[in-house]
Amino acid sequence: xxxxxxxxxxxxxxxxxxxxxxxxxxxxxxxxxxxxxxxxxxxxxxxxxxxxxxxxxxxxxxxxxxxxxxxxxxxxxxxxxxxxxxxxxxxxxxxxxxxxxxxxxxxxxxxxxxxxxxxxxxxxxxxxxxxxxxxxxxxxxxxxxxxxxxxxxxxxxxxxxxxxxxxxxxxxxxxxxxxxxxxxxxxxxxxxxxxxxxxxxxxxxxx
Numbered sequence: 438x439x440x441x442x443x444x445x446x447x448x449x450x451x452x453x454x455x456x457x458x459x460x461x462x463x464x465x466x467x468x469x470x471x472x473x474x475x476x477x478x479x480x481x482x483x484x485x486x487x488x489x490x491x492x493x494x495x496x497x498x499x500x501x502x503x504x505x506x507x508x509x510x511x512x513x514x515x516x517x518x519x520x521x522x523x524x525x526x527x528x529x530x531x532x533x534x535x536x537x538x539x540x541x542x543x544x545x546x547x548x549x550x551x552x553x554x555x556x557x558x559x560x561x562x563x564x565x566x567x568x569x570x571x572x573x574x575x576x577x578x579x580x581x582x583x584x585x586x587x588x589x590x591x592x593x594x595x596x597x598x599x600x601x602x603x604x605x606x607x608x609x610x611x612x613x614x615x616x617x618x619x620x621x622x623x624x625x626x627x628x629x630x631x632x633x634x635x636x637x638x639x640x641x642x643x644x
Contacts, residue, residue, distance in 0.1 A: 494565075494580030502526045502543055511580055514565070516558030530555050532562070539567070546572030552583065592630075599627055 494511030496504055503524050512519045515530060527543070528536045535553035542551050550568040557563050564583040571577045603623055610616040 494582075495570075495577070496527065496580065497575060497577045498527050498543055500574045502528055502540065505575070514557070514563060514580065514582055515555055516561060530557075532556055542567065542569070543576045543578075546576065555580075596627065596631055603627065 491508070491510060494514050495506075495508040496511055497506040499505055504522050504527050505524075507519060507522045509519070512522060515522075517530075522530075528539055531539050532554045538551055539553055542548075546569050550566055552564065552566050555563040555565055566581040566583055568579045568581070569576065570579055603620065606616075607620060611620065
């Protein structure tokens with residue numbers, strides 16, 4: 438059996454150093470002869486931004502079940518500030534009937550997902566699907582809200598996102614004659630959509 442090549446050994450050493458946290462950046466060669474520095478910190482920051490903006494709750498627990506990390510969505514889901522969540526046992530936020538199942542799930546990582554009910558602020562009950570993203574003693578899990586989606590809340594959030602995008606387009610292309618007509622048309626449609634949402638909200642309040 439032939440000995441591993443020097444390149445293969447170096448690649449394995451780099452892989453281990455990255456996993457162990459011993460490397461913050463490394464240089465790679467490119468076909469054009471230039472070199473590019475890859476910063477792992479930048480990748481980690483973008484990953485954190487992605488997790489914070491996702492629509493699912495995300496938490497990491499210790500082998501004892503304490504919450505080591507929770508994203509903003511999980512905090513909003515329970516209606517509990519992040520500062521109150523850290524280090525608390527995740528089982529303490531779950532209804533009593535589901536705590537044993539959740540403890541077994543966190544210990545083994547099996548099955549891949551379970552449905553349980555969280556206890557939120559002011560006694561709110563939040564049915565959710567808990568899915569295992571990774572498990573090595575420490576469990577990283579995703580929490581999906583299973584409550585029926587209220588379309589008016591969803592519509593309002595969508596409208597805000599569209600308006601934010603329109604403001605950026607106006608800032609970048611508002612002075613261009615060809616873009617002005619299209620942007621004005623989008624703005625008119627957004628205004629009509631907003632009026633529809635307001636009408637539906639008013640009708641709901643009267644009911």
